[in-house]
Amino acid sequence: MTTTLNHKIFVTEQIPQSGRGRLPDGSTRMWSPITSTLITGRRDAVLVDPPMTTHQATEVGDWIVASGHSLRQIYITHGHGDHWFGALPLLQRFPGVTVHATEGTAALMAEQNDPQFRAEFWDRVFPGQLPVGELEVSVVDQHGLEIDGTALIPVEVGHTDTDATTMLHVPETGLLVAGDVVYNGVHLYLTESGGVAGIDDWLAALDVAEALDPTVVIAG
Template identity: 45%
Template sequence: MSTNTNTNVDIGYDVFVADPLAMSGPALPNGQPRVFQPIAVTLIHGRQDAVLADPPLTRQQAEKVGDWVEASGKRLTHIVATHGHGDHWFTAGMLAERFGAQVVTTAGAIAQMHNNVYAREVLWDVIWPGQIPPSPVTAVTVPGNRLTLEGHDVNIVEVGHADSDDSAVLHVPDLDLVVAGDVIYNGVHMYLAESADGNLGPWRKAIDTVAALQPRRIVASHQNKNLDDNAERLIAETRRYLDDAEAALATHDTPAEFFQAMLKRNPEHLGPTVLWVSSRALYLAREGGDPVQNLVAAWRQ
């Protein structure tokens, strides 16, 4: 699915939202099957050239995104990953080869990419066996974390920890646009599992960094495709979700109770599987143990 959101003749953006993928594993506590979140891929384009943000997870998704890019008639010059989670870059190499584009991100995100490659055999390929293409880390940094698209700046802004360490967003000043990766969400349950110490302060600071850019539009890389890109609403709702999570953590003793409380507070949100993974990880952290093993267990059980 794609939406056309051109704003003037010189520069614009379009969004492709890949539908949620089925996942292996037992049903959720509310009886629903495990399904991943929608993944939004953004094409920022000028008259001739384009930059793609956050390529998707699986080979099949990437083929559809590639056909969408090809149909745009634009020359793809760069592919940007906002952070190191595999659902935002595992198909970058596949798309880069198809279009002759360069994969770029921040130095911190490159380190996180390597961590996610190491995790493939125990996590990603267990959940989606045979669906993810080879994913060598080919990304490079760019001077000043800045790309230029036909004279328009596309800035890679580092924001620190959000749903992952070493997160960034793309800022396109001439569009009043931020492509927010997983810093800002839009009608979808947020991935809290890597904030398992319960400290959501760094994520709040990341949101403040986005707000300081004063965008009018935000593309969240996990979103309900039926909602708009209004920046003020997205920022407020993302902050509120963190407040809800903090309140629920303070008042509930089990992951199941936390899960149900967050469903009740956010009944319209998509992606309850990620909420359950977050619930498991947050409460496993209270028991101690190795954080990486806790994270894998939260995803697989």
């Protein structure tokens, strides 16, 4: 194995949701933590899944600077806004970065960024906290992207916590950045998995993850 790649993760704090009621025990509903992964080569870095809020994007940007690596590319695993709204300020801070996603993810990102959907959902849950703007996405195919000559391969697994979800696999090292295909210690987001098919699709996606025989799995 000749790769020089490493990775590190940044997990956001849980933050309260506005206007979404309280849990039966009277506590405030909290948003799940979100994992951003930095895959680093000799000098360059690829960020998988920027966080959600402007504040979180500042924290992740500081963390990238502290890594000493130059951010060149961003990969977004799936369309949910909590895994990419933070790319908007990060692109201003790190000019020249290319944002990659599969065609299916790019389409769902556009739906999440639709002004009406943002007004009816995101702006109610996180008023005044989310970056706004249009994101230019470079659509990747099954060949994916690369860093220092090592391939980073999108693995499309269809429906998991939304449709058209992916994981980013590094065959040379066995790293699997699983996005929201894999959760860890928080309740799964099942709102889009109504009916038997949704759950079955998700279980099949976990079989795909297992079959890759990863050395490291990073939960979204």
